[in-house]
Amino acid sequence: MWTYVFIAVVVALAIAPLLHFLPTSTQRRQAALREEAALAGLFVEFRDLPGYGPRLERMSRSERQVVYYGARLAAAADRGRRRQSWWRVDDTWRGGPQRLLPLPPALEDLPSSVLAASVDNNSCGIYWRETGDTGDVGRIIRCVTVWRSDLADG
Template sequence: MTYIIIAFVVALALAPLTHFVPSKQQRRQARMREAAAVRGLFVEFRQLPGNTGATQRVPRSGTIYYGLRLRPSRGKTRRRGAWLWQDGEWRALGERAPAPAALQHLPPGILAAGVDEASCGVYWQESGDEGSVEQIQRALADWAQLLQS
């Protein structure tokens, strides 16, 4: 009986610590973010570009930006742009530039893509797996090569 009481007290003391054990989804996200870092990408929380109805349907806290840093452009200005994935096609925000060809090779679940002076990248909710991260990295590498040529 004494051992049962001791085991109960120890279990009661350790129970709050189980709150810090990562869930299955958190472990999957950590693996994807680690795979992104290994492939040269950086990961940030960002809001979707633009102010459209599509951006209002996505929770603010759930949008992640996977980006690839670009070398500084010397003397020439790099074009800024953003495209939203809506109704099965890329739609430009701001200036009506066509979406880069590299965006056609992205995995499902991508919400938007954007380029600025520092990086090019995609916005999504990490709905894929490590294979999706590899596809994103390849597409961003192709896009960066087009931007820097």
């Protein structure tokens, strides 16, 4: 009898460190959000928030580094496109320091958890901290997909 208890304790001690590698519920939720975006054709990566120097210098690295959900743009469609960004400040969108373009209409329906949006020669997309749910990801997918189509149509 004690032999079986001893074996059970040894097995439990051997398995316990492995439990540390199981994902938490937050990690599983983030993975589900990223998978949904990837299956819809968006790419997901960590990026610094877009912006000009003085604004970013006031932020710590952890504040600047957020998740970017983006759509790649066709190389043929990038002629004449300039880098532009918009930030959400108190539920109002504001353009970058150069204020070249107004907020694209496709982005007006973005969830309030989205921090910023940007476009450059390679991609268009949004920046957020993944604080929403799958409904928010669905809205982001629709907005970014429409935006990519609008940019391709010129």
